Amino acid sequence: MKNIAVLVSGGGTNLQALIDAQARREINGGEIGMVVSSNPEAYALERAKQANIPGYVLPRKNWPSNQAYTKALVRLLQEMGADIVVLAGFMTILTEEIVQAYPNKILNVHPALIPSFSGKGAYGLHVHEQALEYGVKVTGATVHLVTAEPDGGPIVLQKAIDILPWDTPESLQRRVMEECEWKLLPKAVDLLCRDNLKVEGRTVKIIGGHVIV
Ligand code: GAR
Numbered sequence: 001m002k003n004i005a006v007l008v009s010g011g012g013t014n015l016q017a018l019i020d021a022q023a024r025r026e027i028n029g030g031e032i033g034m035v036v037s038s039n040p041e042a043y044a045l046e047r048a049k050q051a052n053i054p055g056y057v058l059p060r061k062n063w064p065s066n067q068a069y070t071k072a073l074v075r076l077l078q079e080m081g082a083d084i085v086v087l088a089g090f091m092t093i094l095t096e097e098i099v100q101a102y103p104n105k106i107l108n109v110h111p112a113l114i115p116s117f118s119g120k121g122a123y124g125l126h127v128h129e130q131a132l133e134y135g136v137k138v139t140g141a142t143v144h145l146v147t148a149e150p151d152g153g154p155i156v157l158q159k160a161i162d163i164l165p166w167d168t169p170e171s172l173q174r175r176v177m178e179e180c181e182w183k184l185l186p187k188a189v190d191l192l193c194r195d196n197l198k199v200e201g202r203t204v205k206i207i208g209g210h211v212i213v
Contacts (some may be wrong), residue, residue, distance in 0.1 A: 002030035002193045005082035007073075007090040008037050010124075012044025013177055014088035014109055014185050019051045021186030030193030034080050036073065038092050056080075060092050070095040077101070086189055087146065091123055096148040104199050106146035107192060109185045111176050113158055114142040118151035128169040128176070137163055139172065141180035143188040145199065154204045156197060157184045159213055183213040 004027075006015050015035060021027050035048035038060045048055040056076060063069035074097055077085060085098070087108040098106065110118055110127075117130045117139075131139045140160035147153035159180040163172065191197050191206060198205040 002083040003033040003081050004030045004084045004086060004189065004193070005034045005036060005077050005080065006032055006048075006086045006088050008035060008042055008044035008088055009039045009091040010042055010044060010089050012042060012047045012089065014181055015044050016047050017182035018086070018088065018186055018189060019047065019053070021190075026186055027190045028194055030084060030189065034082065036076065038069075038090065044089070066093055067095045067097065070097045074098050074101045084189070084192055085146075086185070088185065089124075093120070093150050094146070099146060099148050104145050104197075105192070107143055107156065107185070107188055108146050108151070108153070109181050110142045110144065110151055111173065111181060112142065113138070113140045113160060114144060114151055114155060118142075120150060122151065125169050125173055128172040131163065132167065132169060132172065139163055139176060141176050141184055143184045145197075145204065154199055154202050156188045156191070156204050156206075157211060157213065159184055187211060187213050 008015050032053050034054050036056045036058055037045050040057045040059055045055045058073055060069055085102050085106040112127045117127045138160045142155055143157045144155045145153040161175055161179050196207045198207055
């Protein structure tokens with residue numbers, strides 16, 4: 001059984017999707033063993049508590065740089081015996097130390113079809129504002145393996161939805177979460193925990209075939 005650490009900063013709806021998928025036995029080969037929040041006020045911590053999962057707070061503002069923060073985070077993850085790390089709405093950019101400690105063992109969910117609307121400054125509601133402003137007709141979500149380049153790691157799963165003429169950033173965010181993120185993330189975590197991902201350069205092959213979510 002792999003020990004899964006979920007990193008959060010806010011509402012934690014993606015954490016909830018993982019907790020619910022685990023309860024439905026859709027995550028095999030791993031179990032959520034800890035939740036770490038960069039924000040002491042995150043509602044995600046309440047969700048962890050309700051599910052009896054130990055929650056840890058590592059406030060970003062207590063460290064002088066992203067690198068110092070990343071090193072402290074890696075220490076905590078290793079002390080607690082985490083095998084797999086899931087960034088589920090985690091809003092701090094982590095540095096290469098975590099990638100070295102967990103190579104191809106970190107997943108991130110991003111609320112757009114990478115490489116669109118990704119990288120520095122593309123997080124949370126801003127991503128959907130950028131998509132509407134650009135005028136794209138489809139958007140969606142991506143789950144990828146984390147490398148040192150923000151949002152730049154090999155793509156595991158993606159799902160697209162249409163943008164509707166009356167969409168606002170908020171309505172789009174909600175639909176992308178419901179129809180894409182909450183389905184993709186548990187599936188990707190399941191695949192990683194079962195060692196069903198094979199990374200070849202930028203391409204991730206799914207052992208056992210194509211996944212439709
Ligand atoms: C989600 O939409 C997630 O994809 C996004 O923040 C939201 C967190 O919601 N993450 C990023 O933008 C990271 N670049 P949640 O706390 O309810 O899961």
